[in-house]
Amino acid sequence: MSRATGRPMIRARHLWHRYGAREVLRDVCFDVYEGEIFGFIGPNGAGKTTTIRVMATLLEPMAGRVEIAGRDVTMEPEAVRRLIGYMPDHAGTYDRITVREYLEFFADAYRIPSLHVVDAVLELTDIEALAEQLVAQLSKGQKQRLQLARILLHDPQVLILDEPASDLDPRARIEIRDLLLDLKGLGKTILLSSHILSELSDVCTSIGIIERGEIVVSGPIEEIAQRLAEQRAAAALGHPPGAPGGNVHPAPGGGTTQPGGGMAPPPAPLPSRVRLRILGDPTAAAHALTGGPGIATAEVVGPAVAVGYWGDESKIAEMVAHLVHRGFGVVGVEPERTDLERIFLEATAHPSGYQAPPPGASAGEGAYR
Amino acid sequence: MSVQTGVELPPGPASERWGDRVAYRWRVWRHAPNPLWVREMRQSARLLRTPAILAVVTILVTLLMATVGGGMASGTASPAEVGRTLYHLYFSVAYFIVAWVGPAIGANAIASEREGRTWEAVLLTGMHPALVARGKFASAFTSMASYLAMLAPVGAMPFLFGGVTPWEVLVAFVFLLLIAALAVAFGLAISAQMESLRGALLVALLASVPLSGFLYLTMGVALSGVPAEIWPEVPRSLGPVWLPSAWTHAPFGLSFVLLLVLLPAAVIGLPGWLLYELTRARLLSVTDDRSFGLKRWFIVASLLTLLTAALPAAFVPKNERSLAVIAGMSGYSSFVVFNAFLFAGEAIGPSRRVRVFLARAKRWRRALGPGVVEVTRLQLALMAFAFFAIAGIGLAAIHLTPGTRRVTMQTEQIVVFSAYALGFSYFVIGLGAYVRSRSTGGALPRIVLLSVLTALSFLPWILAAILGLLNGSTSPGDDAALIAALSPGYGFVAAKALSRPDPGLALIASMVASTLYACFGAGLGYAAGARCRRIIESHETLLREADERLAAEDAAATAVRPLPEAAAS
Numbered sequence: 001m002s003r004a005t006g007r008p009m010i011r012a013r014h015l016w017h018r019y020g021a022r023e024v025l026r027d028v029c030f031d032v033y034e035g036e037i038f039g040f041i042g043p044n045g046a047g048k049t050t051t052i053r054v055m056a057t058l059l060e061p062m063a064g065r066v067e068i069a070g071r072d073v074t075m076e077p078e079a080v081r082r083l084i085g086y087m088p089d090h091a092g093t094y095d096r097i098t099v100r101e102y103l104e105f106f107a108d109a110y111r112i113p114s115l116h117v118v119d120a121v122l123e124l125t126d127i128e129a130l131a132e133q134l135v136a137q138l139s140k141g142q143k144q145r146l147q148l149a150r151i152l153l154h155d156p157q158v159l160i161l162d163e164p165a166s167d168l169d170p171r172a173r174i175e176i177r178d179l180l181l182d183l184k185g186l187g188k189t190i191l192l193s194s195h196i197l198s199e200l201s202d203v204c205t206s207i208g209i210i211e212r213g214e215i216v217v218s219g220p221i222e223e224i225a226q227r228l229a230e231q232r233a234a235a236a237l238g239h240p241p242g243a244p245g246g247n248v249h250p251a252p253g254g255g256t257t258q259p260g261g262g263m264a265p266p267p268a269p270l271p272s273r274v275r276l277r278i279l280g281d282p283t284a285a286a287h288a289l290t291g292g293p294g295i296a297t298a299e300v301v302g303p304a305v306a307v308g309y310w311g312d313e314s315k316i317a318e319m320v321a322h323l324v325h326r327g328f329g330v331v332g333v334e335p336e337r338t339d340l341e342r343i344f345l346e347a348t349a350h351p352s353g354y355q356a357p358p359p360g361a362s363a364g365e366g367a368y369r
Numbered sequence: 370m371s372v373q374t375g376v377e378l379p380p381g382p383a384s385e386r387w388g389d390r391v392a393y394r395w396r397v398w399r400h401a402p403n404p405l406w407v408r409e410m411r412q413s414a415r416l417l418r419t420p421a422i423l424a425v426v427t428i429l430v431t432l433l434m435a436t437v438g439g440g441m442a443s444g445t446a447s448p449a450e451v452g453r454t455l456y457h458l459y460f461s462v463a464y465f466i467v468a469w470v471g472p473a474i475g476a477n478a479i480a481s482e483r484e485g486r487t488w489e490a491v492l493l494t495g496m497h498p499a500l501v502a503r504g505k506f507a508s509a510f511t512s513m514a515s516y517l518a519m520l521a522p523v524g525a526m527p528f529l530f531g532g533v534t535p536w537e538v539l540v541a542f543v544f545l546l547l548i549a550a551l552a553v554a555f556g557l558a559i560s561a562q563m564e565s566l567r568g569a570l571l572v573a574l575l576a577s578v579p580l581s582g583f584l585y586l587t588m589g590v591a592l593s594g595v596p597a598e599i600w601p602e603v604p605r606s607l608g609p610v611w612l613p614s615a616w617t618h619a620p621f622g623l624s625f626v627l628l629l630v631l632l633p634a635a636v637i638g639l640p641g642w643l644l645y646e647l648t649r650a651r652l653l654s655v656t657d658d659r660s661f662g663l664k665r666w667f668i669v670a671s672l673l674t675l676l677t678a679a680l681p682a683a684f685v686p687k688n689e690r691s692l693a694v695i696a697g698m699s700g701y702s703s704f705v706v707f708n709a710f711l712f713a714g715e716a717i718g719p720s721r722r723v724r725v726f727l728a729r730a731k732r733w734r735r736a737l738g739p740g741v742v743e744v745t746r747l748q749l750a751l752m753a754f755a756f757f758a759i760a761g762i763g764l765a766a767i768h769l770t771p772g773t774r775r776v777t778m779q780t781e782q783i784v785v786f787s788a789y790a791l792g793f794s795y796f797v798i799g800l801g802a803y804v805r806s807r808s809t810g811g812a813l814p815r816i817v818l819l820s821v822l823t824a825l826s827f828l829p830w831i832l833a834a835i836l837g838l839l840n841g842s843t844s845p846g847d848d849a850a851l852i853a854a855l856s857p858g859y860g861f862v863a864a865k866a867l868s869r870p871d872p873g874l875a876l877i878a879s880m881v882a883s884t885l886y887a888c889f890g891a892g893l894g895y896a897a898g899a900r901c902r903r904i905i906e907s908h909e910t911l912l913r914e915a916d917e918r919l920a921a922e923d924a925a926a927t928a929v930r931p932l933p934e935a936a937a938s
Contacts, residue, residue, distance in 0.1 A: 013919060058489060060656055063915060074656070075722050081495045092486035096412040107372040108404035109494035115372055134415075150490065 006033040008067075009158050009189040010055065015064035017050055023213055024050045025061065030208040030218040032191055037184050039204035040193040041344060047213040048193040049089060052162050055191070056086040068158055085151030089162040089193075093143055095136035099127060102135055103149055110154040117153055125149040125179060141172025148179060159183065159190045165199050177203050201340040209347050217347040221340065228346050229312060271296035271308035272335075272342065274316055278305055279329030288326050289319060304332075371401035373408070404496075405504025406511070413512065423519040430462055431523050438526065449532030453608065456527040460541050460610040461585070463520055467549045468581030469574065471513050475556020476573035478505040479652070480566040498652035502557070502645060509553045517545060540613035547637045552577065554644035561651035585609065588636075599624065635677075639670050656720035658727075660712075660739040664747060667708060674704045675755045682763040687770045691779035694763030695864055698790045701755050702857070705748070705794040706822065709801035712744045713818055714811020718905040721912065741901045745802040745894055752794050760787040782864040785879055789860035792883030795890035797822070802897035806904075822857075829856040854878035855885075 010032035017025040024047050032038040042048050053059040055066050057077040066073045073080045094102060103118045122128045125145045130138065138146060144164060151159060164180075165173045180190060180203050194200050200207070208218035217224060278285045286305045289298040294315050296308035309315050320330050371378075378400055384390070413419060437458055441451045479501075482488040491501065524542070527533045556573045563569035589609035596603040596615040603618040612633060619625050646662035653659050678697030685693045716739040719727060727738045736743065760783050767779050800821060804814040833853040851874055853859050863879030866872040 013922070014915075056489075056493065058492070060654075063911075065915075065919060075725065077654070077722075078495055081493050084493075086489070086493055088486070088489055090486060091490060094408065094412060094485075094487060096415045097408065101373070101408070101411055104372045105404055105408040106490070106494060108401075108407070109491065109496050111495075112372065115375060115377060118372060154494075 006035065007070075008032060009034050009036075009069055010038070010191060011065075011067040012051065012055070013065045013067070015051065015054060015061045015066065017054070017059070017061050017063075025054075025064075026213040028064070028210065028213070028215050030215055032189060032206070034189055035184065035187055036205045037180060037190045037192060037203050039200035039207040039340070040191055040210065041195065041197065041200065041207055041340075042193075042210035043195050046195075046210045048195075048210060049162055051210070052086075052160055052191070052193055055160055056084060056088075057081055058086075082154065083156055084158045084160055085154070085156035086160045087144075087147045087151050087162065087164060089166065091147050093135045093138075093146065096134065098132050098134055099138070099146055100131040102146065103153065106150050107153050112154055121149040121152045124152060124182075126175075139172070141168050141175060144168060144172065144176060145179065148176075152183075157189060159188050161190065161192045163194055164192065165194065165196070173199065197340050197344055204340070207340065207343070209344060211348055217343070221343065224343050224347075228343060271310050274307050274309065274319075275301065275332075275334045276305045276307060276319065276323070276330055277303060277332030277334070278323070279331050280327075285323055285326075285328045288323060288328070292319075292322070295319075371404070371407075373404060374400055374402070376400040403500065403504035403507055405491075405501060406507040409504075409508035410511065413508075419512070419515075423516060426466065426516065427519050427523065430459070430466075430520060431526075433462065434459060434523060434526050438530065442530070447532075448530040452527040452530030452532030455530065456533045456538070456541075457608045457610050459524050459527065460545065461589075463517065463524070463545055464548065464585065464589075464610075465581060466516065466520070467513065467545060468552050468577055468584075470516060471509075471549050471552025472556035472559070472573035472577040473570055474509045474512050475506075475553040475558075476560045476563075476569040477566065478509050478557055479560040480563045480569035483564050484566045499649050501652055502561070502648045505560075506550075506553060506557055506645070506648075509557060510550055513549045513553055514546065517542075517549065534617055537613040537617050540616050541610055544612060544633070551637055551641050551644070554641050554648070558644045558647045558651070561648045596629075599628065632677075635673055639666075639673065642666055643670070655716070656722055658719065658723045658739050660715055660744065661734075661737050663711065664737045664744065667711070667747070668751070671704070671751045671755060674701055675758055678755070679759045679762045682759070683766045687767075687773045688775070688779075690763055690767050690770075690773070691782040691864070694759060694783050695786045695861070697759045697763075698756065698786060701752075701759060702790050702794055705752050706797055708748060709797045710815055710818060712748065713801050713805050713814040715739065715741050715744045715805060717741055717806065717901050718908075741802050741805050742898050745798060745897065748798045749795065749894075752798065753791070756787055756791045756794070760784070778867055781867050785867060785876060786860050786864045789863065789879050789883040792886035792890070793857050793860070796886035796893070797890070799890035799893035799897070803893040806897040806900040826856055826858065829853040830858070851875075851878040854882040 008031040010030075012028055012030050015025045015028040016023070028047065028051055040048050040051070050059065054061045055068065055073060057073050057080050060074060068080045068083050071079050071083065094105075097105070100118060100122070103121060107114075107117050119128075122131055125148050127142065127145050127149060130142060130146075135143070135146065148161075148164075161180075165176050168176065177199075180192070184190060184203075192200060192204065204221060206218070206220040207224070209216040276285070282300045282303055282305050286298040286300050289295055289305065289307060294309050294311045296310065297306075298308075299306045307319060309319070316333060320333065323330050378396060434455055438451055438455050441454060442448070446454075479488070482491060496504075521542070524538060527538070528535075555577065556569075559573045559576070560569045563572065589611070593607045593609060593611040594605065596607060596611060596619060597605045600615075600619045602620060603615055607614045612629065615629055619629060643663075643666050646666050649662050650659040678701045682690050682693040682697060718740045719738050723739060727735045730738075736747075763783050764780060767773055767776055767783075773779070797818075801814065801818055804817045805811075808814050830853050833851075836852060853862070854875075859879060859882060863872075863875045866875035
């Protein structure tokens with residue numbers, strides 16, 4: 001389902017929060033649409049977990065509103081809890097019961113009117129073989145799958161996962177990733193937080209980058225990447241950032257958004273990176289490329305040349321043709337960074353500074369304390 | 370339906386009949402018990418530590434009983450004396466085990482979930498905090514009951530010697546279970562407040578060890594002679610475990626029901642209910658209505674305290690009625706002070722969500738909603754009613770009973786003490802409301818309240834003593850002692866001064882102090898109300914502005930991008 005026709009399942013609107021004197025969320029706004037896997041990216045301490053706890057009805061924001069499937073998390077927390085499945089970072093388990101008993105307890109706690117729901121989620125998360133094992137005997141990856149099984153018991157529409165693959169071994173990460181893709185196939189909307197980009201790059205359809213409590217950029221990955229490429233191209237042609245054709249920021253809900261719903265500060269046009277594997281002398285190949293049009297850098301990395309360039313994929317074809325013409329054999333072309341990594345680097349190159357809260361921003365739904 | 374028990378229950382009865390509903394509740398209780406309880410029992414069943422501890426405790430108690438019993442039997446004591454001694458020893462030891470282990474088990478209940486990071490998962494299932502509190506209580510109480518079940522056979526040892534009836538042992542076990550329930554609830558209330566398991570255990574044990582000793586000495590040892598004073602049939606030396614013996618010896622009648630059934634039930638039931646409401650309130654979110662349960666308890670407890678405080682004046686000998694009224698008022702004043710501490714953590718006003726709920730609720734429910742102003746009004750109303758009722762019953766008993774001596778003096782004593790108690794209670798409630806309105810939580814108001822009350826209790830007497838020494842006078846009726854009129858204990862001094870032919874300035878000082886306290890209380894209450902209203906008003910304005918801003922954004926977005934349905938059509 002596309003953003004244009006879908007409905008936002010999660011809407012975070014002008015969230016502000018502070019712990020003591022430290023502001024941890026500053027006007028956080030983003031939308032997650034039905035059926036998306038939304039990667040919530042940011043370094044440790046950026047405000048990811050605070051935002052997620054607000055969504056999970058565990059924390060009252062000092063200002064702003066979060067809606068899950070149109071329900072205000074502050075005004076209707078009970079209804080929202082039925083709609084979401086929340087897996088916290090480093091969640092605990094009850095060790096002295098079996099996997100089946102663990103899930104049976106939560107099935108009863110959720111008041112699920114079916115005796116077979118436990119078998120269904122055991123099958124879905126592929127931990128049927130572990131059903132009679134004590135939870136204490138499970139590996140970290142198996143425990144994460146068990147947590148996923150737990151939050152699927154009541155068949156929530158939205159899954160909110162805080163760092164689900166942290167501390168997992170590579171096999172467990174792959175299994176979790178595959179499971180998330182299966183869940184997306186079942187129509188679940190998934191918000192996934194992480195500070196490890198490689199964890200997200202294979203599964204996410206859209207992202208939000210948060211830094212120092214502010215959303216730097218959010219929207220579908222392709223749209224953000226395309227816009228950044230346009231900006232790079234415009235910058236290469238000498239257009240100042242923000243000039244017509246230089247920055248395009250669609251309206252909220254239709255693409256990338258910025259804090260407060262306003263325009264983004266223009267990201268710096270960092271060069272794209274590609275690694276060319278050379279048959280022959282890579283030093284000579286690097287020398288042949290250095291100083292060429294649109295080439296930023298050319299460095300030798302083992303048997304390859306790492307090239308920084310401005311432009312689109314035709315620039316790569318141009319470089320390969322140039323090297324072949326000069327007698328170098330090119331046996332491989334690999335992008336040095338994924339789209340997500342590049343987006344993250346470019347979007348966070350000029351983090352927007354502190355913005356004073358707008359009038360009325362200190363209004364909260366919370367109780368008087 | 371319970372997945373844990375694997376039982377699919379039929380839907381609830383359509384019948385309105387009481388019997389059908391009870392039968393259905395019984396089926397639910399049997400086949401779909403509290404999920405937390407089932408889970409914790411499953412966990413406990415795999416814990417090898419518990420049976421080992423139980424076995425060790427049982428062996429130790431058995432050895433103690435055998436040593437004491439054997440030592441006494443080899444001496445000059447009769448078998449009946451040995452039996453009674455073993456009975457008291459067994460239930461005293463069991464009482465302390467229950468009073469120390471119960472709070473520790475209760476303290477473990479919720480704090481361990483928070484520390485183990487499983488609490489949020491439970492919270493997000495949508496289980497109501499009351500259900501969580503009951504499940505946790507049931508689990509902890511079952512563990513405690515298993516300790517008692519393991520110890521129970523040792524309790525039969527006194528039967529080897531005689532001197533104790535099975536009825537006494539049975540009643541003692543029932544009360545032991547009730548005390549266990551109270552101990553567990555106490556630990557649970559602490560656990561609900563604490564984030565760390567160690568902290569919860571430490572606080573529970575630090576509070577329960579001295580408190581259990583104090584209660585044993587006062588309610589057990591000190592009160593053991595009281596039944597013999599009321600019923601001549603009851604032996605004089607009942608010992609610390611006196612209540613079951615009083616049940617077997619006292620003649621059945623109104624006083625039996627009042628003093629041996631209802632009073633103990635209230636003494637255990639009221640704190641138990643309060644602990645449940647405290648646990649429940651602490652499990653709720655800060656934006657929920659945390660105070661409704663506490664207010665419900667407060668109203669019932671106020672009425673029961675009022676009855677307990679007022680009724681003795683009608684039954685004591687006719688010349689001691691003013692003393693009974695003064696004692697009753699003192700008891701009720703202590704209750705007022707306790708409640709000032711209890712409500713010092715009240716929310717300034719209802720959250721937006723609670724306001725929406727209250728707008729649809731009935732009027733009585735709205736009156737019991739959260740808010741400093743509301744709770745202060747409720748406290749003041751019940752306090753004034755209680756003092757007038759206690760004084761009214763006392764005065765009516767004095768004036769309507771023929772042959773009462775010193776009617777005028779008793780009347781004056783009641784009026785003067787009532788005025789003082791009323792003024793001081795008004796001050797305490799007003800002060801509680803004011804400090805709460807000036808702070809952001811419940812801890813600071815309680816500390817301030819405690820400091821002010823402690824200072825007022827002792828400082829005036831210290832100053833009076835210093836001034837008295839400087840003036841060279843020693844009598845409490847002296848002018849220097851008038852400074853002590855600010856101490857809450859001065860009400861007793863003023864009442865006592867009225868029994869003298871010349872009460873001196875004590876009467877005037879007492880009236881001035883009570884007026885001053887009432888004025889201060891009114892001023893502080895008014896200031897608290899004004900501040901709370903200001904805070905609520907400014908909060909409302911900010912919420913309104915935020916709403917308008919979001920609504921404007923929504924309108925703008927709708928104007929830019931037509932809704933999908935509209936676009937499709």
